[in-house]
Amino acid sequence: MLRKLILALAALTLGATPAAAERVRDLGSFQSVRSNQLTGYGIVVGLDGTGDDNFAYTTEAMRGVSGRFGLQLPPNVNPALKNAAAVMITAELPAFAKPGQRIDITVSAIGKAKSLRGGALIMSPLYGADGEIYAMAQGNLAVGGLGVSGRDGSRLTVNVPTVGRVAEGASVERSVSTGFETSEMLRWNLFQADFLTAARVRDAINDRYPGIAEIEDGVTLAMRLPYGADQRAGIMAQIEMIDITPAEASAKVVINSRTGTVVISSAVRLSPAAISHGSMVVRIDENPMVVQPAPFSNGRTQVEESSSIGIEQRDAHVALFEPGASLAEVVDALNMLGTTPADLVAILEALKQAGSLKAEMVII
Known part of the structure; x- marks a missing residue:
């Protein structure tokens, strides 16, 4: 088996011609055009007895949810919430996302819940790294896993039933300021540091738009582009489609x-x-x-x-x-x-x- 694998790798490598041309967009990306991670804490309800039961975090969260609707649970009451589960919510906010747009979310149990199948996420805020709310999440979960158990302790689990997704389950409430149209310099970063590749990208860009690009280090090129989103977007679109022959990878x-x-x-x-x-x-x-x-x-x-x-x-x-x-x-x-x-x-x-x-x- 090993011999066949080595021969296959050798055939692919030896038959390859020198590095083929690649588009600038495949070699790197503009620094301001990036996604941002969002996280939140929430409650999934409607489970079929597979929730957290007496998990303290779930109980406190349910007190908060009930309080929002004017229902105050007695302080000495500790409800058995077998049909609810405390979860962490994660999402990725795309570059230039605007309020009202929808994004996908992933919901993961953090307590003793056995399965999130059939549950619904109650409206929960999603926070960015700066502590600000950027989206609100809510919806019915799609769970690809399955978990069942018997009275004798036997269990059967298929995939991971404690993680689910909600397609377009969050609504963007705040956009991220990138300074795309007003910053003096726009920076473009290679996915992998290489001085020769960076130099070739700079030369190709300057051939198309003389004098706008210069190298800052082995990863970053700084570009002076005209102000205004419309002009900059047009130039960046042209730059991303330029063909470059990257340097050969190191041994x-x-x-x-x-x-x-x-x-x-x-x-x-x-x-x-x-x-x-x-x-x-x-x-x-x-x-x-x-x-x-x-x-x-x-x-x-x-x-x-x-x-x-x-x-x-x-x-x-x-x-x-x-x-x-x-x-x-x-x-x-x-x-x-x-x-x-x-x-x-x-x-x-x-x-x-x-x-x-x-x-x-x-x-x-």
């Missing part, structure tokens, strides 16, 4: 230590090196036997141990890498050695320590 070897997955980028090169890989297999087999000593009528049945030990020394192969060996040669050599994922990681680490592997190793 990296990414190793997933949990799954044994190893990905080698096409930029990886090796200095002269020789790799020897072999393994010894020691096998011990236990074959106990039941014996009956003579005479048959007076002897006592015994278990006689019988062990066999074998050692298998597999042939070790040596792979020699010439100066500047490419990914194709690396893959061919590792396949010839018959490496397992664990062996492959050990070989790459040894090459790195020896100074032959010209790449950054990333372990995730």
Whole structure:
């Protein structure tokens, strides 16, 4: 399986031509054009006995909800709210969202509720990082999970029944000021820092609109655009569609230590090196036997141990890498050695320590 995976990755990488042109909009985004995270606390009601029961936060929240409608619960009463659950609400406020627009929300139980299926969220405010209310959420939940239990304690859970979504479940009440039309400079940020790519983007923009772009660092370009939302939006739309050939990605070897997955980028090169890989297999087999000593009528049945030990020394192969060996040669050599994922990681680490592997190793 590993050999097929490595060969497939090699074929894809070796068959690739130099980096193809990409649009500016695929390489980065304007700093002011961003979404904002919203969070809130609320109550889901109408559950079929799968709520929080006596969870204190739910009880206090229900007292607040009842108070809004003029109903005051006695202070010494602690209702068993099996049909209600305390939840956290999260949402993403898109860039330039205006009051009255609708956004999706995600509702997650924070207490002992077993399922939110069939519940309805009571109107709850959603706050931004500045503590201001930006949206109001309410609606019937769509839950993709299912949880059931029996009296004997047996339970069956499908997916996650304590998380649900409400499509367009929140109404935007406040817009976020971005300064898009009034700021002196607009900044554009690369998704991944790279000085060469940033320089190519700057040159392409200045070819179209001379002198408006300059580099601030390996991520950010500052642009001087005419004031006014209409003019700026038109220029930004043109800039985002400019084709750029990004710089080749740096040489990296990414190793997933949990799954044994190893990905080698096409930029990886090796200095002269020789790799020897072999393994010894020691096998011990236990074959106990039941014996009956003579005479048959007076002897006592015994278990006689019988062990066999074998050692298998597999042939070790040596792979020699010439100066500047490419990914194709690396893959061919590792396949010839018959490496397992664990062996492959050990070989790459040894090459790195020896100074032959010209790449950054990333372990995730």
